[in-house]
Amino acid sequence: MNDQITFWYQKRHLSYSGENQPSPESQTYLSQLDSDILTPIEQHFGPITITYGFTSNSLLNYIRKHSPGDMCPKIDQHAAMELNTRGNRICEREGAACDFVVHGFETEMHVIANYITSHLTFDRLYFYGKDRPLHISVGPEQSRYALIRNTRSDGLRVNGKSAxxxxxRELFLEM
Structure with a gap:
């Protein structure tokens, strides 16, 4: 599996000293994410960088404390199948997710989104802009749901078109 999925935080959260190891249940979906999404993209377009990957309960608590932002752990699938301290799944959706950019396409991520929607099977894709990382997930539903998130002038992200x-496939053709 692509180590970037689990060690992504080492570039972004330098003071985090805890572990970020997936359970066997999470590992299954993380491997699927790598083989079904990331590997085909790397083979077709080139190297990728994970900007937000697998997030264990410990890492999630650290992020909530030190750099909270526009995240929704209950549904975003970054925690995969992990449990919180009460023994409940962090994310209600089964599967795994990551956010990534493709080298050479940092300002053309709509091209990558178009490729995914045309050639790959996925659960959810969130598009934040041509020059922003893509959020992609896999899961048992493989719903092939794509959502364009727009950023308002005050910085708040709001939902735009979806399909x-x-x-x-039509969402990213005319960008």
Whole structure:
């Protein structure tokens, strides 16, 4: 599996000293994310960088304390199948997710989104802009749901156009 998925935080959260090891259940989906999404993208376009990957309960607590932002652990699949301290799954959705950029396409991520929606099977894709990382997930539903998130002038992200299944292919064609 791509080590970037689990060690992404080492470039972004330098003072975090805890572990970020996935459970066997999470590992299954992280491996699927790597083989079904990341590897085909790397083979077609070139190297990728994970900007936000697997997030264990310990790392999630650290992020909430030190750099909270626009995140929704209950549904974003970054925690995969991990449990919180009460023994409940952190994310209600089964699967795993990461955010990434492709080298050479940092300002053309719509090209990558178009490739994913046209050629790969995925659960959810969140598009934040041509020059922003893509959020992609896999899971048992493989819903092929894509959502364009827009940023308002005050910096708040809001939902824009969305589509499901084959209709996702149309979202990124005219960008």
């Amino acid at each position: 499901v299944g084959d209709a996702t």
